[in-house]
Amino acid sequence: MTAILRIDNQVAYVTIDRPEVMNALDQATDEALEAIWRQLEADREVRAVVLTGAGERAFCVGSDMKNVGKSGLEYWAFGNPNGFGGISLRNTLDIPVIARVNGHALGGGFEMVLGCDIVIAAEEASFGLPEPRVGRLPLDGGMVLLQRQIPFRQAMGMLLTGRRLRAAEALAMGLVNEVVPRAALDDAVQRWLADILACAPLSLRAIKQSVRRTAQLTAAEAQAQRLPAVIECLASHDGDEGVLAFREKRAPVWTGR
Numbered sequence: 001m002t003a004i005l006r007i008d009n010q011v012a013y014v015t016i017d018r019p020e021v022m023n024a025l026d027q028a029t030d031e032a033l034e035a036i037w038r039q040l041e042a043d044r045e046v047r048a049v050v051l052t053g054a055g056e057r058a059f060c061v062g063s064d065m066k067n068v069g070k071s072g073l074e075y076w077a078f079g080n081p082n083g084f085g086g087i088s089l090r091n092t093l094d095i096p097v098i099a100r101v102n103g104h105a106l107g108g109g110f111e112m113v114l115g116c117d118i119v120i121a122a123e124e125a126s127f128g129l130p131e132p133r134v135g136r137l138p139l140d141g142g143m144v145l146l147q148r149q150i151p152f153r154q155a156m157g158m159l160l161t162g163r164r165l166r167a168a169e170a171l172a173m174g175l176v177n178e179v180v181p182r183a184a185l186d187d188a189v190q191r192w193l194a195d196i197l198a199c200a201p202l203s204l205r206a207i208k209q210s211v212r213r214t215a216q217l218t219a220a221e222a223q224a225q226r227l228p229a230v231i232e233c234l235a236s237h238d239g240d241e242g243v244l245a246f247r248e249k250r251a252p253v254w255t256g257r
Contacts, residue, residue, distance in 0.1 A: 003032035005039070010047045011193055012040055016085075019055030024064040025085060025108060034086035041093050044256060047201045048193055051087070051116060052100035053109075056182070059099070059125065060085070062107025065134075084108035084140035088115035091212040094205040094229055096196050100189050101125040102182070106164070111138060114145040117208065119175065120189050121167040122182040127175060128164035148215070150174055200242055201256045206233040 004015045014036055016023040025033075040046055053059040062084070083089030087097070088111040099105075099116035105127050113119055113127065129138040129146070137143065138159070147155040150173045157163065170176045180188045196204065209229040214222035233239065237257050245252035 001032060002026070002029040003036060005036045007043075007046060010045055010197070012043075012046045012049045014049060014051045015054055016052070016060050017054045018064075019053070019057065021064055021066075022058035022061040022104065023053035023055070023109070024061050026064040030080065030085060034080060034082065037082070037086045037090060037093055040095070046095060047204075047256075048095055048196045049093075049097040050100050050189055050193070051097060051112065052102055056103060058103040058109070059101045059105040060109030060112060061104055062109050062111075079140065083115060084111040088112050088141035088145065090115060094209045094212075095201075096204055096208060098189060098192055100185065101127075101167075101176075102185060107131055107138065107142075108140055111141040111145070113175075114141055114149060118177050118192055119170075120185065120192060121170065121176045121179050122185050123167055123179055124182060125167040125170075125179075126164050127167075127170045128162065129158060130162040130164070132160070133162040200233075200236075200238045200252070200254050202229070202233040202236050202238050206230040 002016070002018050004017050006013045014033070016025070016029065016033070018024060018029060040049060080086055081089070085108065088108070096118065097116045099113045099119045101113060101119060101121040103122065103125055105113045105125060107130060110127050110129055129142045131138045131142070143159065146159060154173050158165070165173070167176060167179045171179045178188055206227070206229040209227050210222070210225070213227060214225055217225070238254050241254070242252050
């Protein structure tokens with residue numbers, strides 16, 4: 001398998017397993033990732049996802065250029081509507097996704113990072129959209145997501161040069177939540193997971209669904225939405241449990257119901 005799924009204690013670990021090509025995606029890997037995301041969307045027991053690349057050199061460096069068989073127009077016309085690796089533009093996966101960036105995140109790999117919710121990077125990691133340097137475009141979210149996540153000048157500075165950022169620069173721009181030494185990367189991810197798992201799973205589903213599905217609306221329009229995950233959360237047993245646990249000065253026991 002070129003994409004591996006492991007589920008442990010309600011956390012899904014998704015690994016792009018092509019270290020020999022710096023975890024570049026070919027069609028088979030893209031299809032494998034899409035299947036994984038669909039499986040996780042249907043699994044109500046999973047409460048968080050960690051996405052990473054195998055090895056230490058790269059998270060993902062985008063498409064495997066050795067296997068590009070489509071023109072730019074063909075790729076654009078028949079691409080995955082959920083974006084690169086099935087995640088960069090996906091808005092139907094309502095659980096938190098952490099990008100564990102262990103190395104280079106370039107092109108589509110960076111677009112996958114932009115599609116995640118929390119980003120933890122090793123000090124050696126780098127980020128960039130080099131597509132213009134090879135006559136292509138960041139079609140799978142780069143052009144439309146980056147300008148929504150960082151200030152305009154910074155986004156255009158990256159998009160119009162294909163320049164690569166170091167992890168510290170990405171942190172300063174707000175693209176990354178935390179940068180740590182490589183040896184501390186897994187511990188940092190586990191710290192973030194612990195905080196996620198301390199929250200009610202239905203609350204997090206409702207929050208993520210609201211953020212992802214209303215970003216194009218005004219604040220008033222977004223507030224007026226009656227999204228399924230919000231309704232489920234407000235009517236849940238966990239909502240009562242959280243208040244009761246607070247009153248009883250104990251840790252809540254979440255059931256996801």
